Amino acid sequence: MRTTVAKQARAEQTRLLLLDAAAVLLHRDGYAATSMVDISREAGVTKGGLYFHFSSKDEVCDEVQEAAVAVLRDYVDQRSASMPALHRLAGLGRELMGWLEHDPTVGASFRLAREMGSKDERFAAFSRAWFAQVRRYLADARAAGELTADVPLDTTALLVLVTCVGLESVVAGGTIGAEVDLGRTLGELWRLIDPGRLAPASPVRGRTG
Template structure:
């Protein structure tokens, strides 16, 4: 019986995360209410409060789940190929996720909105006082995404929220590519110019791909970005060793 209850609770929590992501993506943090989220998940408001004590806690859980998905996707690609190819493939994964996964879209929107974020921290999180159902102010829960990688170890201080998470992952993969000798220049002498260019371009994918374009167009845009970037990053003659299209279109 305990296992049955645990499985039911797990499914309910999953539905709440999905419904919360859909509403946060559609209406923003302030516009989404707990009543609407509970109704969309097919549960009572009391059941919602059993899993999440506030709207901020639910938003933090959405953000954290999206971060776990992004890190898992990038990690699996990094172990299967070179760091630079993994970065290219991660961009294609993100393009697909922006079209199909409301958790990823919601995390980007939550990261852009400042009414629930901690202005003094490295990621979205706690403010002063509990959040109301109407989203009138920031809450007091722990900062989602405040673990390793949510800080800014590469010095890209202009990126915050989920863009900051993605920028950190991009910087990590670039640093690994440099250590592996994939990039121009000495492995121990990173240049801020190329890194800043790549991270800025990668973070801009969320804006460029947010217009509802079809999957084929998303893949084309990501591939076109890397067709331009690769000759600036890798030694002469090495461009042909990388695939700029999505993994399904060619060998890794």
């Protein structure tokens, strides 16, 4: 029994190593430039070991996105429901910018959506989950009277999405320098869009790494 448990633990550790390696490569190099051989080499796992856990690159991508969605869910679950919904929304935006800089699973998921989402919606799983959470926060804000009835929720959610995705894209594409503090820049952009409705309630957190 002890031997079986040890084997299961090693197998799970190998699986996590492979997912971590895949996230790093997909974030850095993109879908087309990342092969199963690259993933196994980056993880230090044999190709046979990789195929024992994953049958295809798309399956790896699915699980990388599942890990990113788990990061999102964990963050949302830790937010106090008593906090104003728009402050929770602003905090989520700042957190997303931090994830894009420091969490390869989220960075890889965003890149997968950008490069592959139009070909197959499975590659937009994390982006869709994040957008749905933005929409929920806006609905909560409407219900709590933080937004007036004339503010269109879908259009406002789209504005938040475009702002965040656009900021990530211009950094990823080299239009602006990689040294830009994404969280602080997002806060400044939101204050320009609407000084009262989407501005953070507290100073924007700077870089942690």
